[in-house]
């Protein structure tokens with residue numbers, strides 16, 4: 597309950613309505629591994645929702661759906677549109693939406709305005725934003741307004757112009773030490789979870805054990821509390837991207853290719869449409 601006001605908290609409301617809650621998600625730490633995938637559309641959300649604890653409307657949408665080279669220039673409206681589509685089909689998974697680059701770094705006020713817009717227009721459960729100490733005040737401002745925040749450390753694709761490459765982060769002692777401090781800080785200020793992207797497995801395991809909130813890894817080894825993959829990558833829709841951490845569960849690109857070749861054949865041979873497929 598919310599102190600003296602005696603009104604239920606957002607978590608309690610959701611729980612009463614049978615909706616997923618942040619508390620339920622956090623409680624999974626230490627109980628079982630947490631399953632997350634990215635989702636960008638209603639049909640995808642429909643398929644994923646029964647299987648996943650969390651659906652991430654990642655700014656990776658800009659690369660894997662729109663074909664851009666990086667996530668840099670995606671805007672808030674695009675994230676909102678995809679967030680709305682996913683929310684139309686979510687039933688039991690938490691939905692988290694990425695705040696895009698440029699929508700939270702200028703000031704804590706800017707961060708809160710962006711987070712509010714995303715949550716109010718989509719009804720999603722939380723926002724995710726990249727970075728540690730440099731965005732601490734923005735995260736605190738969003739949290740102070742009651743919006744749950746997921747952190748993101750290690751390889752932070754929105755900083756691609758700063759780092760210049762997508763290679764493994766925090767291999768050197770100094771960067772690893774900074775990551776430990778940032779993770780501790782995000783945990784202490786109240787992030788409900790933190791994504792670790794492309795960092796050494798040993799470091800991810802150590803930090804996962806030392807903080808209270810669940811850690812979700814992508815290229816960060818098996819010691820994280822859960823895993824996330826970018827859906828079109830794990831389904832083999834995107835084919836040009838094959839980092840070591842990526843396990844492909846399907847080769848959908850190839851399957852689509854043969855289906856389309858068959859369709860071409862059928863149209864050209866007048867096999868499609870047949871008598872049952874017309875009015």
Ligand code: KIV
Pocket residue numbers: 634652653654655656657694791793814824826
């Ligand atoms: O944008 C995204 O899909 C992400 C995941 C890689 C964690 O941030």
